[in-house]
Amino acid sequence: YASNGNTKALNSAEEELWITIRQEASDIVSEESFLSKHLNIYILCHGSLEHALGFLLANKLASSTLNSDDLYSIFLDALRSSRKLIESIYADLKAIKEKDPACTSYCHCILNFKGFQACQSYRVSHYLWGRGRKTLACVLQSRISEVFDVDIHPAAKIGKGVLFDHATGVVIGETAVVGDNVSILHGVTLGGTGKQGGDRHPKIQDGVLIGAGASIIGNVIVGEGAKIGAGAVVLMDIPSKTTAVGCPARLVGSRNNPSKLK
Amino acid sequence: YASNGNTKALNSAEEELWITIRQEASDIVSEESFLSKHLNIYILCHGSLEHALGFLLANKLASSTLNSDDLYSIFLDALRSSRKLIESIYADLKAIKEKDPACTSYCHCILNFKGFQACQSYRVSHYLWGRGRKTLACVLQSRISEVFDVDIHPAAKIGKGVLFDHATGVVIGETAVVGDNVSILHGVTLGGTGKQGGDRHPKIQDGVLIGAGASIIGNVIVGEGAKIGAGAVVLMDIPSKTTAVGCPARLVGSRNNPSKLK
Amino acid sequence: YASNGNTKALNSAEEELWITIRQEASDIVSEESFLSKHLNIYILCHGSLEHALGFLLANKLASSTLNSDDLYSIFLDALRSSRKLIESIYADLKAIKEKDPACTSYCHCILNFKGFQACQSYRVSHYLWGRGRKTLACVLQSRISEVFDVDIHPAAKIGKGVLFDHATGVVIGETAVVGDNVSILHGVTLGGTGKQGGDRHPKIQDGVLIGAGASIIGNVIVGEGAKIGAGAVVLMDIPSKTTAVGCPARLVGSRNNPSKLK
Known part of the structure; x- marks a missing residue:
């Protein structure tokens, strides 16, 4: 694959991380059966981190007028089209796990850190903004602010390996x-x-x-x-x-x- | 109409603003079909800004125990009864559009700015407080704080042309x-x-x-x-x-x- | 009952407080019929503060993947098992009523103060953390942060009679x-x-x-x-x-x- 192109191909470190995340999710389900549905719907039923994260964010940002299936396909489309987006997500995950003593697993970060969720949602809104879908990007910004209490303008530029801790x-x-x-x-x-x-x-x-x-x-x-x-x-x-x-x-x-x- | 009475009559500048808002909404639908349902439900299917805003706020503040239809009629009733409330909403809209460089249209403000939404919700809670419905006003205050992260006591007094930027x-x-x-x-x-x-x-x-x-x-x-x-x-x-x-x-x-x- | 054991038995001051809360709820329903469903579901249909509060918090923290009935039984189980938890809740309620001039009734605090709701939710997460259910405790922490904008690590230790005012x-x-x-x-x-x-x-x-x-x-x-x-x-x-x-x-x-x- 081309590391600097617009391709969704993952490198082996990224593929390994997804295997680790699935293993973490399985371990949680074994230990805490109440969370079985939660982990299945958000992690285990998906074939890749992109699918899992796209689904989770679409699900959280959906509303009575913003359909979650449609949002999911918008998120997936962005995640499939931009190698830079994918790299940023993996780099964020690693940085948070490394820097935040309260981050005990990748799975914990993906499921529970609204700073991580808000940042990845912003990354999709920034992608849409860059492709001229500014109104949609602003609607996402608004939902991110409502749901995660984080207000990032979609035109702002944010690098990778970024930690938004607590985030409110x-x-x-x-x-x-x-x-x-x-x-x-x-x-x-x-x-x-x-x-x-x-x-x-x-x-x-x-x-x-x-x-x-x-x-x-x-x-x-x-x-x-x-x-x-x-x-x-x-x-x-x-x-x-x-x-x-x-x-x-x-x-x-x-x-x-x-x-x-x- | 009487500008200082309790009447819902709009002046021509206010009527014009509503026409502008509808035009903005139509333009968005033409350009971004994903937002068609969003814009129709929140703007285009309504006959006036009061109806649109009342519906939007009721919809956002409703919960499993606070019925959205009933909230809508409470909001509409307030908006129909108080000329001061109406004037404040229009003045807020104009002030935000004028002062906030990130506010590209009235429609953007109404749909996406939780500061604007929280302020107008507070205005209704203040109206109810003034008419002795203090318990209901406090329930609204609590929902506004939960949904928009803005906590304004319903007894507080707030003038018009006010901008709450970002608002969290x-x-x-x-x-x-x-x-x-x-x-x-x-x-x-x-x-x-x-x-x-x-x-x-x-x-x-x-x-x-x-x-x-x-x-x-x-x-x-x-x-x-x-x-x-x-x-x-x-x-x-x-x-x-x-x-x-x-x-x-x-x-x-x-x-x-x-x-x-x- | 044993005041220092793990028993849910209430002392007479606590029982009296629940009677006061029910009376406040009845008074609200008489005065504001719109809130009848709200008060019935959250206060009047329950036999004790523990049931009422457990139901309210479970209802607010539930999501599409976290079932509210299951959460309710987790909350009830915690509230039934820990005398310390119960004492803290009653002490918090009294402290808030005493210290906050905007707190006009116990009912108002229970229903409308997200600081109170977040704190009691944290108390349950802390109980679960102490019994080794750390993953579940962290999922609750995340939901508390999303819903109430209050981020308290479940391992933190918080005494009783505590007021979180406004709380965002x-x-x-x-x-x-x-x-x-x-x-x-x-x-x-x-x-x-x-x-x-x-x-x-x-x-x-x-x-x-x-x-x-x-x-x-x-x-x-x-x-x-x-x-x-x-x-x-x-x-x-x-x-x-x-x-x-x-x-x-x-x-x-x-x-x-x-x-x-x-």
Whole structure:
């Protein structure tokens, strides 16, 4: 298969992960029979992670006016068409399992983490936005906000290996860009100043960690590997590998000579 | 019609807005057939904005024990009886379309913005509260908090032309007063100190902007046109046309000589 | 009955409270016929608070793959088996009625306060966690976060007489401990630093009040009766009966000589 094409072909690490997920699901069913229907419908009756995840998200985002079968085929279509989407989902799963001490299995993440579910739903809305289906993308954004309490504009760009931990209250604006391997806690805002239209939201580089309730406002850059403390309000560029805390945020160390993280 | 009476009569600008909304809905159906049922049920099959909005809100707030048809007739009854309610809805719609760069159409706002939906639901609960149906008003408040993540006490007073942007986590207490043309971002609290009962919540005057995650606590006044920064914690009166930032909040400029906004 | 055993026997104060709740429900039905079905299904058709609450929570947390009847029997089983669970529920109800000026009746709290509902659901998940049913406990945690916007790890320990006011966005981590008679406003985080596994979350002693949007991060102790201001970010131990405000938080008074609360 072509790793950079638009193909749904999986590499062997991805195929192995799906086998692991099925094994986890079977183990749960053996140990907790009450969850048998839950695990069967969401994991075990599906032939691939793409089918399982597409079904789960469609099921959660459906409503009396948005048919779940139709949503499922929209989700599957996106997941089958974009190699980048697939890679992002697998990278997210691995990052969450690795970084979050409360994540005890892949299955737990897929079934129980609304941050993961919201992020993958956003990825589909972003795919639709990029193909001109903007109205549908916005309807999905709205349902994601209602169901998962996470409001990500479908035009925002988010890399892979991203962890949205707890996730309630996250808001990410239209022109925000988030790099790879970023961790974003609940209550985080990547917002605009409200003074202008156009490119008005933050650019978050690779490996950044943003603590609970932090707000990053305006078209500012948070450099690679920087850490933003819980509750910080960031209104300026943050150099890479530095830490910003406080409201308004200041660099730990000093602005001209900030403490660099090792 | 009488602009200050309790009549549902619409003025011509309001009638025109409904025609625009229907046109937007038809355009969406032509372009995205998946949304045809969604738009028909929520917009196109209704004869007026009041019917459409009443139906949409009743549908979203209904539950296994709160019948959607009965809720619909409660909503319609409120919308038919109060000219003030109708004026507020139209003013909110116009303000959101004007102020929020992400709001591309009235239809988008009505269907997708949980801040708008929560605010209009609150307006009905406030109407019911004022007519002595306090228990029902509180049941609605609870459903609004569950469905839209916005918790506004039905006794709170909120003016018209108000924008609740993103809206997750907003809390507005029983004796709070919010003026006209106020913008309130997600995560904002207009709360009490917990030390006392009675009149214990903030008074927000016309044209104020309150940034994401800001908390305004106690019976303080935020003067006309003031701006409260993201994450600010306001425990004192804020003069009109000034900006307050930080935790606890201080005025930009100085307290005795704050920078006035132009 | 044995007050310290695992028995469901109620004391007379608890039995009296249930009679009061039923009376409140009857009064509501007389005054607001629209709520007749709501009150009958959630309160009046049940023989005890345990049955009523178990049914209500099961009903709200059920989904297309989690059967409400099965959930109901899991909830009832927990409520019947643990005297501690029962005592906590009654103590929570009394504390909320006493402390929250917006809580006009026990019935209002049970039916309408998602903080109360989330807390009692967490108590059941904690019971299941303690009996080795960890996967089921985590599935409940996830549903509680989706439905009530409150994310409490089932391993966290929470005392009795606790008020979660408004509740949207509350996050409490795996190794957090919360004492008796604590009040926690919406948007509060009891989180980890992300730097380590193991015992990594705050210990909140009896009688603490934590304001809206405050974050307490790391394995720190907040001493008995301390107050944490809205939006405060607490990264250090807080002595008992002191107040901490700001981001990062400092003690009111001074660190070595903080103002003691009377």
